[in-house]
Amino acid sequence: MKNIDHLSIIDSTFNVDYSNGVIKGKNVNKAKKYLKDLPNIFRHGDAFSKMDGDALIYEVQAILPVDEGIEGGLFYGKTIIHPGKVGDEYYMTKGHFHQKIDRAEFYWGIEGTGMLLLMDQKRNTWGEKMYPGSLHYIDGFIAHRTVNIGDTPLSFGACWPSDAGHNYQEIMDNGFSGRLIEVDGKPKLIAN
Amino acid sequence: MKNIDHLSIIDSTFNVDYSNGVIKGKNVNKAKKYLKDLPNIFRHGDAFSKMDGDALIYEVQAILPVDEGIEGGLFYGKTIIHPGKVGDEYYMTKGHFHQKIDRAEFYWGIEGTGMLLLMDQKRNTWGEKMYPGSLHYIDGFIAHRTVNIGDTPLSFGACWPSDAGHNYQEIMDNGFSGRLIEVDGKPKLIAN
Numbered sequence A, B: 001m002k003n004i005d006h007l008s009i010i011d012s013t014f015n016v017d018y019s020n021g022v023i024k025g026k027n028v029n030k031a032k033k034y035l036k037d038l039p040n041i042f043r044h045g046d047a048f049s050k051m052d053g054d055a056l057i058y059e060v061q062a063i064l065p066v067d068e069g070i071e072g073g074l075f076y077g078k079t080i081i082h083p084g085k086v087g088d089e090y091y092m093t094k095g096h097f098h099q100k101i102d103r104a105e106f107y108w109g110i111e112g113t114g115m116l117l118l119m120d121q122k123r124n125t126w127g128e129k130m131y132p133g134s135l136h137y138i139d140g141f142i143a144h145r146t147v148n149i150g151d152t153p154l155s156f157g158a159c160w161p162s163d164a165g166h167n168y169q170e171i172m173d174n175g176f177s178g179r180l181i182e183v184d185g186k187p188k189l190i191a192n
Helices: A045-050 A169-174 B045-050 B169-174
Strands: A014-017 A020-026 A030-032 A056-063 A075-081 A105-111 A114-118 A125-130 A133-139 A143-148 A156-159 A176-181 A186-191 B015-016 B023-024 B028-032 B057-065 B076-081 B105-110 B114-119 B125-128 B134-138 B142-148 B154-160 B179-184 B186-192
Touching: A020 A030, A075 A143, A075 B134, A105 B076, A114 A133, A114 A176, A114 B076, A114 B179, A125 A133, A125 A176, A125 A186, A133 B057, A133 B076, A143 A156, A143 A169, A143 B015, A156 B076, A176 B179, B015 B076, B023 B057, B105 B125, B105 B142, B114 B134, B114 B179, B114 B186, B125 B134, B125 B179, B125 B186, B142 B154, B142 B169
Parallel strands: none
Antiparallel strands: A014 A020, A014 B134, A030 A056, A056 A075, A075 A156, A105 A133, A105 A156, A114 A125, A114 A143, A133 B015, A176 A186, B015 B023, B028 B057, B057 B076, B076 B154, B105 B134, B105 B154, B114 B125, B114 B142, B179 B186
C-alpha cells in the first residue's frame, strides 16, 4: 500500500459512477468478450456461425489491488452481460471453477434480470435468480456462470479472494451439465 | 452448502431490500451498538457521560455463510452509522485490525457521507472520503474505523475473508493516532 501522510484526507482510492457503471481508480482491469471469443459454449453451432462474431456479449471491470495469487487479499469486479440469444440460448459468461477450488465468492445483482448457474463437483447444476438486490454466496468447489435472461443489460458486482484464480479449462472441456434456454418466452434449465 | 436438486431454479440465497437496506436470508447476524457500548472511544468524557447511553450509534448486518475462521470463505456486511456527535467528535465505529492481520477487506459507500479512518502499524492515520459510489480497498495490516460526517445515516457495504477475525483490543487499548472532529462545520483530522 502506498504511503499516505499522517492526518491527511484523500478521496476514496476507487469509485463507481452509478450513472454509467464505470469504476475509476488505479489498477482497474477492463476486458470485453465478443461472440467470437466464446466458441463451443452455446449449443446451436449453426446459429452461432451465422451471427456477427464482433457482437459484444459481456464486459468485465476488475480491481486488482494486489498480485493474483497473494493470500489474504481481495479482488472486486463488475460485469455487464448484454441481452441476446444464440438460437434459443441466452448470452452468458464462460464460467469457471476457482483454481484454488475451495475459494468462495460473493455476487450481487445491480441491474437487469439474470440467472446464476452453479454446478458442484458431482455435476449437479442449479440456478439462482439474479435481480437488483439479489445477493449470492458462491461456496468453494462450485463452478459459476451468469446468464442474462432479460431484454436489458444484466449487471452485477463480485468480490473474491486474490488467491482464488480461475479454472476455465474444466468448463471449456466438459461444460455445465445444464443449459438455460428460452421456451415460450420463459427461461428453462435443461440437461446438457 | 445445502443440496440443491439438479436443474432446479431457486431464489437468490440472500437479498437486499433497497427501500430499507434490510438483508434477508439465512444466517444474517444483526447487531446494534448503543452509546453505552462505546466507552472510552470519544475524547470528551464529560459530553459522553451527559448523553443518553441508549442512543443508537450504529447497526451491522452480516452474512456469515461459513464458520468464522474457515479459510477461503467470505463474509458480507452492511453497516449504518447514525448522524451525531459526542462533543465535537462524530459518531464512529469501534474500529479494528484483523486478527489474522494480513487479511484485506473491501468497503463501498451506499448512502450518506463519511470518512474511513485507516491506521498502519506505524500508527500513521489517514482518512478516505466515503460517499455513494466510493470504493475502498483496505489492505492487510491496516486498522479501519468509519465515521459519519453528515446529517443523515451513513451506510456502507463490506466484504472480508471468513478467516480474518477482529482484533478490537489493540484499538481499545491504544486508540487511533488521529481523531475526526468538527471545526467550523467541517471535518478535521487531528492528532490524538
